Amino acid sequence: MTSARASVGWSLLWSWLHLHLIWTWWSWNLPADLQLMLEYPFMRGAFEGGTIVAVVAGVVSYLVVLRRSSFAAHALGHVGFSGAAGAVLFGVNPFFGLLAFTTVSGTGIALLGKKATHRDVEIGTVLAFMLGLGLLFLAFYNGFATEAYSILFGDIVAVTTSQVWFTLEVSVPVLILLGWVYRQLLFASLDEEVAEAKGMHTVLLGVIFMLALAVAISVAVTVVGVLLIFALAVTPAAIAVRLVKRPLYAVLLSVGIALFATWAGIFIAFYETEPTSFFIVTIVFVMYVIVRATPAVAGLLTPAAPPVARTKPQPVAPYPHTDLRFPAPAGAPAVPPADSEPT
Amino acid sequence: MLSGEVARADHLEVGYRGQPVWSDASFSIRRGEFVAVIGPNGAGKTTLFRLLLGLVRPVAGDLRVFGAPPRRGNPKIGYVPQSHAVDRETNVEAVQLVRLGYSGNRWIPNLTPGMFRAEQEATEEALRSVGATELARKSLGAMSGGELQRIFLAEALASRPELLLLDEPLANLDIRRAIELVELVHGLVRKRNVATLLVAHDINPLIRCLDKVIYIANGRVATGLPSQVLTTESLTELYGVPVEVLRDSRGNLVIVGGEDVHKDPDA
Numbered sequence: 263m264t265s266a267r268a269s270v271g272w273s274l275l276w277s278w279l280h281l282h283l284i285w286t287w288w289s290w291n292l293p294a295d296l297q298l299m300l301e302y303p304f305m306r307g308a309f310e311g312g313t314i315v316a317v318v319a320g321v322v323s324y325l326v327v328l329r330r331s332s333f334a335a336h337a338l339g340h341v342g343f344s345g346a347a348g349a350v351l352f353g354v355n356p357f358f359g360l361l362a363f364t365t366v367s368g369t370g371i372a373l374l375g376k377k378a379t380h381r382d383v384e385i386g387t388v389l390a391f392m393l394g395l396g397l398l399f400l401a402f403y404n405g406f407a408t409e410a411y412s413i414l415f416g417d418i419v420a421v422t423t424s425q426v427w428f429t430l431e432v433s434v435p436v437l438i439l440l441g442w443v444y445r446q447l448l449f450a451s452l453d454e455e456v457a458e459a460k461g462m463h464t465v466l467l468g469v470i471f472m473l474a475l476a477v478a479i480s481v482a483v484t485v486v487g488v489l490l491i492f493a494l495a496v497t498p499a500a501i502a503v504r505l506v507k508r509p510l511y512a513v514l515l516s517v518g519i520a521l522f523a524t525w526a527g528i529f530i531a532f533y534e535t536e537p538t539s540f541f542i543v544t545i546v547f548v549m550y551v552i553v554r555a556t557p558a559v560a561g562l563l564t565p566a567a568p569p570v571a572r573t574k575p576q577p578v579a580p581y582p583h584t585d586l587r588f589p590a591p592a593g594a595p596a597v598p599p600a601d602s603e604p605t
Numbered sequence: 606m607l608s609g610e611v612a613r614a615d616h617l618e619v620g621y622r623g624q625p626v627w628s629d630a631s632f633s634i635r636r637g638e639f640v641a642v643i644g645p646n647g648a649g650k651t652t653l654f655r656l657l658l659g660l661v662r663p664v665a666g667d668l669r670v671f672g673a674p675p676r677r678g679n680p681k682i683g684y685v686p687q688s689h690a691v692d693r694e695t696n697v698e699a700v701q702l703v704r705l706g707y708s709g710n711r712w713i714p715n716l717t718p719g720m721f722r723a724e725q726e727a728t729e730e731a732l733r734s735v736g737a738t739e740l741a742r743k744s745l746g747a748m749s750g751g752e753l754q755r756i757f758l759a760e761a762l763a764s765r766p767e768l769l770l771l772d773e774p775l776a777n778l779d780i781r782r783a784i785e786l787v788e789l790v791h792g793l794v795r796k797r798n799v800a801t802l803l804v805a806h807d808i809n810p811l812i813r814c815l816d817k818v819i820y821i822a823n824g825r826v827a828t829g830l831p832s833q834v835l836t837t838e839s840l841t842e843l844y845g846v847p848v849e850v851l852r853d854s855r856g857n858l859v860i861v862g863g864e865d866v867h868k869d870p871d872a
């Protein structure tokens with residue numbers, strides 16, 4: 263019985279793969295396909311909105327990875343959900359509610375947890391309270407399942423021209439601000455104590471980072487939704503930092519990855535019935551797995567390097583200012599005992 | 606102020622929330638002096654650094670750094686803290702951190718080619734002076750403890766400080782690496798004439814390089830030449846309980862009695 267059911271599942275999967283990967287609906291003639299797509303206003307909106315979001319999220323995600331703030335990114339997404347729920351309840355544009363809740367919570371978290379690396383408790387506390395508010399809003403209002411759904415999982419093809427403009431209006435100032443403080447923020451993220459001693463306002467920089475994160479999360483929610491926020495706010499940079507060691511290149515690569523995943527996701531979703539967010543998340547995840555697996559696979563394929571010849575320990579006096587050596591017992595190597603300590 | 610004086614403390618007292626950490630500290634540090642700050646855990650060694658950096662204010666007494674009250678962000682001070690955010694996952698090449706040590710506090714760096722060249726020269730010089738030129742492109746996450754300490758030192762040196770504060774740079778290093786680092790720092794102190802304060806638990810790797818010792822224990826501070834401070838009499842007075850300074854055949858010191866000492870029940 264179970265095997266019969268399983269075989270039905272497998273044949274379904276098999277035919278799905280045939281339909282979607284081998285007999286694709288697109289023609290593999292990219293310019294022609296794109297031209298066709300861009301004749302639809304909703305596709306133009308999706309590409310424009312997706313591009314802005316990918317750039318902002320790509321830049322911010324590098325700082326998220328560097329500052330180990332993925333929990334903050336996760337929390338702000340959920341906080342934003344409550345904000346959107348509240349805005350719907352009061353008949354306001356959900357995006358305003360999202361932005362208001364994420365920026366206020368982000369600032370609060372940055373001020374409560376002064377050290378960037380020890381914020382888990384503050385974030386968790388703020389998150390729980392904000393989700394509680396979200397629950398209250400949901401309890402008051404019981405007719406917006408579809409809106410909640412689009413906030414949770416994103417719906418880029420539903421983006422309107424005015425939304426694209428609004429996304430641009432909040433994203434450009436954030437990018438300019440980040441460009442202005444980029445170097446200080448990098449320093450404060452890599453070496454917070456030295457940055458503080460050098461007279462930099464590490465708390466203010468933390469607030470600026472959280473504000474930028476709040477805006478990035480808010481705009482990314484329209485594309486991938488609250489639950490899949492990591493796909494654009496964390497993973498692109500997590501891939502990039504494994505490939506390049508220079509911060510500027512890592513930011514550019516992270517933006518590139520976010521752009522590629524967003525564009526490709528929208529492109530595929532045009533021909534498929536599955537939601538766009540699913541494709542974006544899958545593309546990013548596959549890239550991440552490849553990057554993580556490549557060194558391990560390469561290590562398996564290449565023959566083990568011959569063991570590095572251990573340099574013979576030189577007989578050195580344990581302390582340079584003394585020339586004292588212990589008299590070596592007859593036949594023993596002339597190494598003082600203190601040198602045999604682990605190095 | 607004497608010429609060549611980097612820092613001077615007069616009956617300095619410091620505390621947190623009304624609780625004194627230590628009091629009545631008087632010392633002076635001159636250009637090109639190599640000073641060890643020694644004492645048990647929690648004695649307030651890092652607090653001394655935070656005072657000099659202008660991150661905490663003294664409760665009483667007077668502290669002058671370069672002839673003025675300490676202020677945050679003094680470019681003449683290079684600082685290597687004990688803890689860093691860098692770990693195995695930090696895939697950033699070392700030279701980037703050293704560059705940040707030079708210009709990381711500027712909003713917009715390198716507006717002109719001249720500024721860019723100045724930064725590059727300062728970075729290269731700092732890396733060269735710690736013998737880490739070949740580590741410039743290596744990832745911070747892939748470095749050993751000794752290599753990381755040299756990069757942090759280069760980061761602090763990049764802004765060409767006249768006072769260097771090193772907080773426990775020898776922690777997590779084995780004895781051979783610790784001695785290498787002490788020799789490196791000692792060479793820098795002599796070559797660059799930069800006054801250096803080094804916090805350490807163990808005086809022994811440092812003892813022959815030192816010009817001065819600041820010994821913090823029991824809420825009090827003793828300063829002076831190593832031969833004056835590290836004696837049975839002076840440490841007994843500092844701790845207020847009998848302390849004995851023992852010397853082994855190689856000149857290493859062992860301080861007995863100041864902290865919890867295991868007592869032989871048969872004695």
